[in-house]
Amino acid sequence: xxxxxxxxxxxxxxxxxxxxxxxxxxxxxxxxxxxxxxxxxxxxxxxxxxxxxxxxxxxxxxxxxxxxxxxxxxxxxxxxxxxxxxxxxxxxxxxxxxxxxxxxxxxxxxxxxxxxxxxxxxxxxxxxxxxxxxxxxxxxxxxxxxxxxxxxxxxxxxxxxxxxxxxxxxxxxxxxxxxxxxxxxxxxxxxxxxxxxxxxxxxxxxxxxxxxxxxxxxxxxxxxxxxxxxxxxxxxxxxxxxxxxxxxxxxxxxxxxxxxxxxxxxxxxxxxxxxxxxxxxxxxxxxxxxxxxxxxxxxxxxxxxxxxxxxxxxxxxxxxxxxxxxxxxxxxxxxxxxxxxxxxxxxxxxxxxxxxxxxxxxxxxxxxxxxxxxxxxxxxxxxxxxxxxxxxxxxxxxxxxxxxxxxxxxxxxxxxxxxxxxxxxxxxxxxxxxxxxxxxxxxxxxxxxxxxxxxx
Amino acid sequence: xxxxxxxxxxxxxxxxxxxxxxxxxxxxxxxxxxxxxxxxxxxxxxxxxxxxxxxxxxxxxxxxxxxxxxxxxxxxxxxxxxxxxxxxxxxxxxxxxxxxxxxxxxxxxxxxxxxxxxxxxxxxxxxxxxxxxxxxxxxxxxxxxxxxxxxxxxxxxxxxxxxxxxxxxxxxxxxxxxx
Numbered sequence: 001x002x003x004x005x006x007x008x009x010x011x012x013x014x015x016x017x018x019x020x021x022x023x024x025x026x027x028x029x030x031x032x033x034x035x036x037x038x039x040x041x042x043x044x045x046x047x048x049x050x051x052x053x054x055x056x057x058x059x060x061x062x063x064x065x066x067x068x069x070x071x072x073x074x075x076x077x078x079x080x081x082x083x084x085x086x087x088x089x090x091x092x093x094x095x096x097x098x099x100x101x102x103x104x105x106x107x108x109x110x111x112x113x114x115x116x117x118x119x120x121x122x123x124x125x126x127x128x129x130x131x132x133x134x135x136x137x138x139x140x141x142x143x144x145x146x147x148x149x150x151x152x153x154x155x156x157x158x159x160x161x162x163x164x165x166x167x168x169x170x171x172x173x174x175x176x177x178x179x180x181x182x183x184x185x186x187x188x189x190x191x192x193x194x195x196x197x198x199x200x201x202x203x204x205x206x207x208x209x210x211x212x213x214x215x216x217x218x219x220x221x222x223x224x225x226x227x228x229x230x231x232x233x234x235x236x237x238x239x240x241x242x243x244x245x246x247x248x249x250x251x252x253x254x255x256x257x258x259x260x261x262x263x264x265x266x267x268x269x270x271x272x273x274x275x276x277x278x279x280x281x282x283x284x285x286x287x288x289x290x291x292x293x294x295x296x297x298x299x300x301x302x303x304x305x306x307x308x309x310x311x312x313x314x315x316x317x318x319x320x321x322x323x324x325x326x327x328x329x330x331x332x333x334x335x336x337x338x339x340x341x342x343x344x345x346x347x348x349x350x351x352x353x354x355x356x357x358x359x360x361x362x363x364x365x366x367x368x369x370x371x372x373x374x375x376x377x378x379x380x381x382x383x384x385x386x387x388x389x390x391x392x393x394x395x396x397x398x399x400x401x402x403x404x405x406x407x408x409x410x411x412x413x414x415x416x417x418x419x420x421x422x423x424x425x426x427x428x429x430x431x432x433x434x435x436x437x438x439x440x441x442x443x444x445x446x447x448x449x450x451x452x453x454x455x456x
Numbered sequence: 457x458x459x460x461x462x463x464x465x466x467x468x469x470x471x472x473x474x475x476x477x478x479x480x481x482x483x484x485x486x487x488x489x490x491x492x493x494x495x496x497x498x499x500x501x502x503x504x505x506x507x508x509x510x511x512x513x514x515x516x517x518x519x520x521x522x523x524x525x526x527x528x529x530x531x532x533x534x535x536x537x538x539x540x541x542x543x544x545x546x547x548x549x550x551x552x553x554x555x556x557x558x559x560x561x562x563x564x565x566x567x568x569x570x571x572x573x574x575x576x577x578x579x580x581x582x583x584x585x586x587x588x589x590x591x592x593x594x595x596x597x598x599x600x601x602x603x604x605x606x607x608x609x610x611x612x613x614x615x616x617x618x619x620x621x622x623x624x625x626x627x628x629x630x631x632x633x634x635x
Contacts, residue, residue, distance in 0.1 A: 079589075081553050109557050112536035114517045116506045117554055138553045139508045142589030157583050164512025164608065208518075227522040234519070244610060245512055452510045455551075 001027070001034045001389070006045050009037040015310045016051035018402055018418035019058065021067040028054075029402060029418070031310070034391065039067060046072035053309045053423045056136075056454065063137075064144065079137035079455060094121040097130050105437065109138045116451035120440075127436040132429045140455040147415045152178035152252040152383050152405070155412050159403065160248050162417055163453035168194075168201040169396030170403070170417070170453075171250035176331060176392025177403040178252035182383050188375035190254035191332045196370050197237070197246045197255075198394065199363040200267070203274070204233045204245075205397040205448075206356040206363075213353060213445045214285070217294040225281055232270040239266035254380025264371050271364045282357050285350075295350035299431040299443030302347055309427055312420045313399025314355040315447055319347035325393045325400035337369060349446040385410030396420060398450065419453030476524050480612060499531035500622055502572075503541035503565065507558050507597065508590060509548025512608040513575040517547065520611040527615050531622070538564040543621065546594040547608075549577045549584045558597050570621055574604040574614060582607060 004012075014030030021027070026044035028035045037044055046069035047054040058069035059078035069075075076092065096102055102125050109117035117138040123131040143162060147155040152174075159174035160167045172194055179186060211226025234244040240263025241249050249256050285291060301311070306319035316323050324341045326334040342358035344351040392403045399420030406414040428447050432440055506514060520527040521534070535541050538561045546558060562571065573594035576582035580593040594600055604617040 079553070082556070109554065110505050110561055114504050114514050114534060116509065116511050116514065117557065138557070139506065139548060139551050140553055140589050141508055141549055141551055141584045142587035143584070145589075146584065146587055161510040161512070161583060164510040165515055167510075167512065208515075224523055227519075228524065231519060231522050231524045245515065245608070247512065247607065450511065 001036050003036050003038070006037055009035055010045045010047070010050070013050075016047065016053050017310060017400075018416070018422070019047055019054050019061070020404070020416035020418075021061045021065050022406070022414045026061070026067065027404070027416075029391070029404075042066060043068040043070050045070055048072050048074065052426060056422050056425065057418075060456070076135075077137070079140040081135075081137055092135070094123075094133050096123040099125065099130070101125050102130065118451050122432075122437060122440075124437060127438065129432050129435060129437060129440070132432040132440075134425055134429060136425065136451060137455050139452050141452075143456045144415055144417065148412055150412055151410055152182070152407065152412065155415070156251050157248060159417070160250075161452075162401075162456065163396075163419055163421075163450040164245065164247070165205050166201065166396035166398060166401060166419070166450065166453070167245055167247045168197045168250055169394045169401050170419075171248070172198060172394035173392045173396075173401040173403040174405075174417075175250055175252045176394060177390040177405040178383060178392070178407065179390070180392055181388035181390025181405050181407045182252075182386050183388065184253055184381060184383060186254055186332070187377035187379060187381065188333070189258075189377040190379045192370045192374055193255050193259055193379065194250050195333050196259075196267070196367050197241065197249060198396075199367045199370075200233055200237050201246065202363045202397040203271075203360050204230050204237075206360050207233065207274070209445060209448050210353055210356055213295075213349065213442055214291065216441045216445060217291055219284070219288070219291055222281060222284055225277065229270075229274045229277070232273060236263075236266040236270035239263055251380065253383050254378070256380070258379045259374075264374075267367065267371065271367060274360070275364055278357070278360065285353060285357075292350065294439070294442060295353065296346075296348060298349045298435055298439050299352075299446055300346075300348045300434045301427055301431050303345060305427065305430055306347065309423045311399070311423055311427055313395070313397070313424075314352050314359065315424050315427060316399065317342060318344050318351040318355045320345040323399075325395040329393065331393070333370065334366075337366065339366075349442050352446045383410070398424070398448065401453075417456060419450055421449035421451075421453045424449040425454065476526075476612065480616075499533065500542045500570075500618060501533055501535040501540050502543045502545050502618070503535055503538045503561065504545045504547065505554075505558055505561050507546050507548045507554040507578070507594060508551025508584075509575065509577060513547035513577075516608045516611050517545075517574070517614065520614050522611075525611040525615060527611075527618070530615065530619055532615065532618055538562075539566065541565050541569065543570045543572055543618070544598075545572045545574055546578050546597075546600075547575050549581050549587075549590040550592055550594060550596045551590050555591065555597050558594075562598055570601045571598050572602045572604065572618070572621070573600045574617075575609055576605055576607040579603045579605050 017029040019028045061067045063078045063080040105122040108119040119135040121133045147158045160171045162170045207226045208230040211223040215223030238244045301319045303320035402418040404416045578594040
């Protein structure tokens with residue numbers, strides 16, 4: 001971490017990842033650089049004019065800590081929407097482009113499907129979307145405040161619930177941060193099993209999302225088959241680790257319990273079935289013109305735009321960004337293996353599906369490597385009651401999840417969590433403009449940003 | 457292409473079939489039959505609302521619809537509109553930002569209706585208990601008829617609990633509007 005002058009802070013030209021504040025300091029994480037600047041009267045120079053991805057972080061710091069970003073263009077509330085004691089507040093105005101024939105469509109916070117809450121405001125002319133504004137913050141639970149004053153082992157339960165679909169990845173990033181702050185060396189067996197869980201989680205989410213996109217385009221049998229595979233991966237996780245989502249399994253210092261004796265066989269069975277059927281499912285995506293018609297060119301995110309927001313995960317990789325936290329900065333056990341990172345440049349829904357299909361096969365390959373043979377060390381060590389600062393990252397299925405911790409005598413004093421969704425939500429607002437209203441469910445699912453992960 | 461696909465399917469072993477536990481299915485179907493004179497017919501339409509979840513419960517709710525668990529075989533289904541719903545199923549804590557929306561969803565439902573809290577967070581706030589950003593579990597917004605614990609509850613546990621509602625003998629309570 002480098003304390004710098006406000007000028008250096010404002011003019012830094014790196015790839016922006018996250019911004020947050022504590023009592024005295026504002027922090028900005030860039031690729032390969034970690035800057036800090038002192039707060040002056042609770043304010044710091046805004047980064048959002050130069051780095052648009054910083055917008056949500058600045059609004060969050062305003063709502064959580066009351067710290068102002070000086071020079072920020074967008075200052076609407078992030079999570080602090082309702083201020084009156086009875087829970088009510090005036091409904092905000094959503095600006096609309098000044099053109100004849102425009103009307104607005106309001107969606108949410110309760111959506112039609114089984115998903116999290118959030119409000120979307122579309123400004124449309126006919127069917128064409130001219131503007132989309134996402135209003136988030138509905139599922140704000142006060143996660144960061146609850147983590148303060150607790151030991152890393154206790155706070156890990158909150159890290160595991162930042163975003164349930166990425167519970168392993170967030171637990172892992174949190175554990176990495178705690179282990180770096182407390183200088184812990186995690187046993188090798190725990191490293192391998194953590195990676196097995198992380199890859200199982202990636203497969204479960206990729207299969208489920210790919211199927212859901214196909215289902216939205218009218219291909220119900222693809223949805224059914226992919227959901228079947230997601231279910232068999234969850235059943236294998238239950239058999240191997242005792243929990244379908246592997247929640248609370250990754251803890252600072254290692255993992256909560258060893259894999260069951262029958263676990264590897266259960267996992268291999270699920271992977272075998274998936275590997276066998278995946279080629280024919282993939283061919284449906286490639287061969288059916290009516291499906292391609294819905295997916296190709298839909299929800300386009302240009303390489304320029306992806307660079308501007310430093311998009312990670314399959315969203316970045318489908319728009320030409322060769323980026324994967326497992327490789328860069330990298331962490332054990334991945335840094336001992338060659339990773340195949342698929343990259344495409346089309347940036348549409350179809351490209352994001354192709355990336356995710358390729359990642360499924362890479363994950364099945366990695367799981368087999370990690371499980372055979374498993375190192376024979378213990379699976380956890382106890383965190384010491386010491387003091388330190390740590391930054392941790394893990395590549396969730398969406399992209400890199402970053403956790404930052406300050407620990408004093410074994411208790412957390414400050415914590416921040418950046419889910420990759422924070423940088424993907426504004427990209428969704430851009431991607432929606434390339435389509436009509438009926439395309440939005442496909443575009444939204446193809447990016448699948450987390451609500452809970454940004455609401456915190 | 458058809459011939460190639462056929463040939464490949466002849467040459468490869470089919471994936472081992474997986475089914476939900478047959479004894480559970482048998483027992484659940486039996487219970488459904490026995491609860492024969494229901495006030496809601498042989499079905500429940502469910503409107504789900506996430507009131508502050510981590511999305512883990514939503515994953516498992518969606519999994520109840522897959523080929524393995526297939527909740528529609530028991531006459532249960534999810535509906536997008538509260539106007540068509542018999543059950544308001546709440547997941548997640550009562551986040552302050554969602555309280556109004558949850559109340560409005562309940563008011564939009566026809567009577568009689570059940571309210572169900574699924575998952576530890578909806579049951580009592582779960583790990584987030586005591587956070588100033590929430591008011592507690594779902595019962596801090598509306599009276600709850602059924603609690604489904606678990607973090608998250610498994611798809612089988614969700615289906616089993618919902619069937620318990622179908623066979624419940626008491627008529628569903630009419631909700632008092634001023635809460």
